[in-house]
Amino acid sequence: MVDTGSQITTIDPVLASDLHLKIEGLTGVSGVATQSRSAFTFVDLVEVGRHSVSQFLAIIQDIAELKAADPRIRGILGENFLSHFDLLIDNRQQILCLDESSILAHAIKGDHILLEQPYGPRDDSPFTRPMIVSVRLTTANVAPVLLRLDSGSNAAVLYAVEPRLLRVPVNRAPVLKRVVNGVEQIFAVLPAQDILVGACPVRQVSFVTPMNEVGSGPNPREDGLLPTGAFERVFISYSKNYAALAPWARSGLDR
Known part of the structure; x- marks a missing residue:
């Protein structure tokens, strides 16, 4: 799920295990009137289409509610990935665009x-x-x-x-x-x-x-x-x- 409201990218524990991600420690995670502690890791590379970001932090957290809505969801793509690009969300066309060139901005x-x-x-x-x-x-x-x-x-x-x-x-x-x-x-x-x-x-x-x-x-x-x-x-x-x-x-x- 693409989430501009989440500062950190989240990975489902099963996917983290499949990727053999190393747990580095625990950190606090806040939501809407919620607070918990979750494991965090460092991801070598995340690619979306032709766009990629390397070496950034992600938390490992159960996303059972999201998976109940759509079992294909394996995590949350947060701002520490999205902030590397200009971002266009077109809800009518159901399109997400990422841009590193300023073409969209113009x-x-x-x-x-x-x-x-x-x-x-x-x-x-x-x-x-x-x-x-x-x-x-x-x-x-x-x-x-x-x-x-x-x-x-x-x-x-x-x-x-x-x-x-x-x-x-x-x-x-x-x-x-x-x-x-x-x-x-x-x-x-x-x-x-x-x-x-x-x-x-x-x-x-x-x-x-x-x-x-x-x-x-x-x-x-x-x-x-x-x-x-x-x-x-x-x-x-x-x-x-x-x-x-x-x-x-x-x-x-x-x-």
């Missing part, structure tokens, strides 16, 4: 939306800087929030919610559930609202917010996640530090 039209610094110190983010944009919730009079552009998520997430965004109490809102490390995690579904990313509108986005944590980890460096599936096309220039977003003709996360 061809893609649209406003350049500056990628924001995450919360916290500038110099303590390991591996790569997360792809974060400033987002305004147009149906609520609140300050802009920082959301990570996440191709590995199918739901928009706010880690914490101001009371004014709730039209009903959280304990009466619809809920979604998932199981992480054997523990059930519950999310409240917030009323749909419009958002604005730069000058790019996205209509009627239904955010979810976690109701319980699985493990305790560091404070998040952004306010939530915004799936790249909210847009028809997403272009990310890691080297130039901007994103260009094309909305669906009728935007929404139900596409």
